[in-house]
Amino acid sequence: MTAKPAPRAPLLDPDRWRTRADGPRWLYAEPGRLRAIWRLLVFGLALAVFQPIADSFLAPLMSGIARALGERIEAYPWITLVSILAALTLALRTVDGAPWRSVGLGDGAWRPRALATGAWVGAAAILITFALLWLSGSARVVPVPVGDLQWSASSWQGTALRLAVLLAPAALWEELLFRGYLWTVADDAAGPRVALWATAVAFGVVHLLNPGAGVLSTTLVTVAGLCLGVLRERTGSLAAVWVAHFVWNWIMAAVLHVPVSGVPFDTPGYRTVVTGASWWTGGAWGPEGGAAALLVMGGALAMSMRPALWKSNAGQLRTENSSR
Secondary structure, eight states, X not given: OOOOOOOOOOTTOHHHHSOOTTSOXXXXXXXXXXXXXXXXXXXXXXXXXXXXXXXXXXXXXXXXXXXXXXXXXXXXXXXXXXXXHHHHHHIIIIIIOOOGGGGTOSGGGGSHHHHHHHHHHHHHHHHHHXXXXXXXXXXXXXXXXXXXOSSOOOXXXXXXXXXXXXXXXXXXXXXXXXXXXIHHHHHHHHOHHHHHXXXXXXXXXXXXXXXXXXXXXXXXXXXXXXXXXXXXXXXXOHHHHHHHHHHHHHIIIIISOOOBTTBOOOOSEEEEEEOSOHHXXXXXXXXXXXXXXXXXXXXXXHHHTOTHHHHTTHHHHHHHHHTO
16 A cells, blocks of 8 residues: 655745755755845745735725824835734744744833833934034024914824824834844844944935935935944844834924924924035935934944943843843
8 A cells, every 4th residue: 555645844834944954055044044035035025915915905094094083194104014014924934933032022122121222312312413403503493384384283292193103113114124134134144243234234225215315314324224233232122223213203303393314294383494514414304414413323333332331221131132
């Protein structure tokens, strides 16, 4: 009697991808792990599949919410966030066989101390940048009549909330992509130094798509990516990095009323007018695109090289996060 052949492993069975030691070298970097190029390819294909799916149900949902509230709500950051979360979940579970901790999102990543670290880093960086502009006479605050606004933004509280609904998911999907999965793949392939620089450069290049982008703004965004990468490395918490990113952007838009990465927002009550050389102020790109921000971020990078700065706080955070 002829024995029946063993059933084939399903396509999405993780063991089908995490092969034994005899797997082809062009496909596997080591037993149990695909090479970086194939991991990124699977992630990219999954993202391309999930993007239109998310758009098909989130776009009408967000449109309905906007009509119910009588306010404009952008759907694209939520669509992108859901798409990246879906692609990341598939990549981690099916291809990598890795937990969320591998992308800096273990249980400890969401502890109040980690989130507070991100919040004060982001807030301090942009407020010191603005202080340099104000002290140099390059920034002043002027009132804006309500009638000058292009849409209903009559209260600061309402505007602050609307900007949070826009900027929080935008910052989160960028961090999941750059300091999350891309960082992890680069780190596995070539180590943390390559991960830091590769993700920072990719972060800067992607922002070339923003209005008014140029060599200076791209350089500054790359430096910002280095700063966020160092925070990721020191704390081990991608959640802390997301909070720092979000707080930086939200303070620019909702508190200082200046453009965020070249994108202006309608804001009530007052507006910050920036004058002087654009190389110093950032010009239409916003304060994060000028030499004032470069001084602050450069100083932050220099300070991060001092181990004592992190021993009592962020170093402990990294230990907590990596153990969960």
